[in-house]
Amino acid sequence: MQRIGVFVCWCGSNIAATVDVAAVSEALGHEPGVVFSTNYQYMCSEAGQNIIKNAIRDYQLTGIVVCSCSPRMHEATFRKTAASAGLNSYMVEIANIREQCSWIHKDKAQATEKAIILGRAAIAKVHLNAPLTAGESPVTKRALVIGGGIAGIQTALDIADAGFEVDIVEKQPTIGGKMTQIDKTFPTLDCAACILTPKMVDCAQNDKINIFAYSEVKEVKGFVGNFHVKINKKARYVDATKCTGCGECTEKCPMKKIPNEFNLGLDNRHAIYIPFAQAVPKVATIDPNACNMLKNGKCGLCAKVCSAGAIDYKQKDEIVEREYGAIVVATGYNPIKLDDYDEYAYSLSKDVVSSLEFERITNAAGPTGGTLLRPSDGKHPHTLVFVQCVGSRCSAEGKGKSYCSKICCMYTAKHAMLCREKYPDTEVYVFYIDVRSPGKNYDEFYRRAVEEYGVHYIKGQVGKVVPRSDGKLLVQGSDLLANEQVHIEADMVVLAAAIEPDKSARPLATMLTASMDTNDFFTEAHAKLRPVESPTAGIFLSGACQGPKDIPDTVAQAGAAASKVIGLLAKDKLTCNPCTAHSDEMMCNGCSSCEKVCPYGAISYVDKEFRMPNRTTAIRRVAVVNEAVCQGCGACTVACPSGAMDLKGFSNSQIMAEVDAICKM
C-alpha cells in the first residue's frame, strides 16, 4: 500500500476563488492510502515546496498528488521537489484543477466537486505508479535550419558563431527570402539589400554553414538530439560546383518570356536564370517547365555558350541524408492572393498593385530601374491611394485573415513617405482603420510621413475602386472623421495585403509533429515564456512562421532561437523520458501493428524461443522496444490488438484506474 500525500494549491485566487480548496484537501484526505492532505496559497513557491519536502520526510510518503495548474506548467517543478526529498520523481502526479477546472467553471460547488474527482483520479493512478529511472541519449552536434530568409540566415549565423555546424535548406534557387525583394526598411530607411547581402555572403563563406539551396526537406525521423532528415536537392540542370555565375547563358537563352517570380511577374526572365545579381549561391538554374531542351530536346544553346561546361541536362534530383541534433523552422510568410477582392479591382487593372509589387516598382534593381511608373502605360503617376488592412482583421467568413498582419502600417507609411520625398509632385492618400506603430521610433516615423512629407491619412476604408476608360482609377472611400464619403481620381492604388504562412509550413509541421494554430502559424511552447520553441522537443521557431513579424522582431527571434539551439547542442547527453513503451512478450503475437504506427522507428522484432506445454519449445516473433529511441507517445499501445504493448508511467491499468475513480461517484 502506498503512503500518499495530497497538496492542494490555491494558485492565489486562480483556483481558490472558484474551488473550495479546504474542502478538496479535506475530502481527498479520506481517500484510501492518503496519509497527509493539505492546501497552500502557492504550492510552487519555495515555502510551498518545503511543505511537500517536509511531508515526504515526516510521513514517509511513497507517492504525492499535487492538485494545481497544468502539468505542462509545473510538473517538472514538483518532480524536482520530490527528488530533492528522496522520492522518485515519477511518483508525482498532477491533478489539473486550474485549466481543467477553476478557469472554466463559474459555480463554486460544482467546481469543488470536480476538483475532488480529478484529485481522486490522480490518487488512483499513484497507487499503481512505480519508480522510473531516466536514461540518456547522445546529441548530434549539428543543426538544420529550414528556410533561408533573414530569419534562417540570422539563426544559422548565430549557431555557427558558437562553433556548431548548421545546414540551411532553402527551396528557392537562392537564400535571402522576402527581404531581397524589399527596397528600403523602416524606420531607418536603410536599403534592404545593403544590410542583407553581406549576411548572405557570410553564410556562404562560413565553413560551419552548409547551404542546400533549391532543396526541400522530404522526411524527418528521430527525436530531439537525434533527427534523421532526408533532403531533396532539386535538379538545377547546372553543376553548381562548376558554374561561375557569369550570366552568359542567361543572356543567350532564347526563351525570354517567362514571368519573373523575383519581380512578382512584373517583367520577364529567361528559362535559365539567376534570380538577382547578389544571389547566394550565384549559380544559374534551368526552369524545366520553360526550357526547350528539357521539354523537347531542341536548343542546347546554354551548354554551347557556357565556358565552364556547367550545364547538365541529365541532372536528377538527389536525396541527401543528414543527422541533426536540432531543427529550426524559418519558413516565413507570403502576401495573400488578392484576386478575390473584386471591390479593389486588383484583377481588373494593372495599376492596382500589392505592396510587395510596389516595392519592386520602386526598387533600383526592379523592372523599372527604381523609377515610379504605372504598370499599365509606364507613365508617372500623380495621385496614389494606399489601402491598408486588405484581408487583415477580417473576422467574417471568407473575407480574409482574422489577425492583424502587423507590418503593413509601417511599410505603408514608408511607401507613402518615400513617394512624397522622391516625387514631390505626387498626392498620396492612405486609408487606414487604425495606425498601429508600437515599436522603437515607429510612431515618430509614421508622424513624419504626415507632418514632414504631407501624406494625407484618411480614417476609413475604401469601399470600391472603379477603373475608368481614361486610365484613372476612381476610388470611393469613407472619411469617418469628416463623416464624408470621399471620391479620389487616382493613377495608382496600392493594397497592403495580409500576410499568411508559407504553404510549405503545414506539410512540414506534419513531418516534424510540431503543432500549428488555425491560421497555420507554428505554435510556441508557451506564448510568453517559451516563444521560440515548439512544444515538440528539439524543434525551434524563427521568424514569421510563428506569427506576423517585421525585420527587427524577426532578427531578435532568430537570435533567441539560435541561443536555444546552442544550449541544446552544447550538451553531450540528453536525459531521456523514462515513460517508454515495453512489450509483454508472452502476449505479443508478432503482428507488426505497433511497428507500423511508431513515428520514431523504435520497435523491431526478434525471433525468440519460448517454453511450451509438455516440455516442448516454440520460436515466436515478438516486438522489442528500443528505449533510447522511444519517446513515449503511446501510439503502439493503442494499435496493439492483443494488449501486449504498455507504456511505463501511463500503463493501461493506470489509465483505467483513473477512469474508474472518476466514474465512481
Add this chain to the structure above:
Amino acid sequence: MSKYDREQILRTSGVNVLKCMRCGKCSATCPSYDEMEYHPHQFVYMVEKGEIEPLLQSKSLYKCLSCFACVERCPRGVEPAKLVEAVRLQVIRQQGMNHLKPDDIPALLDDDLPQQAIVTALRKYSK
C-alpha cells in the same frame, strides 16, 4: 423606451454591433450615402450607444436601397443593412396595420425609383 427599442432592434436584426471595428467600409461602399442623414456606420454606432430615437425619426431609413453592399463588404460580418431594416420594422410596427397592398404599388411608381426599392417594398409588404 430607447433601451427597449435597442434590445428589440438587436433581436429582430440578429446583428452584433460589438463586432464593428469602425473601419467605415459600409459607408465607403454605400450607393445612397449622399442621400442619407445617418450613414451605415453611424447606424451601427448609434444602435450600440442606444440612440434609437433619432434613427426612428430619420428619413435615412427610406433612403437605404437594401442593396446589401455593406453586408457583402463588411470585413467583420456586422451586416449594417439588417440594422436599417430592423429600425424600419420598428417604425412600421408602431404604425399598426397600414400595409400597402401589392395592387396599389404600380400607381405609386415613378421613373426615379430604383428597381431594388420595388423589390424591397414587395418583400416588405406582400405578406
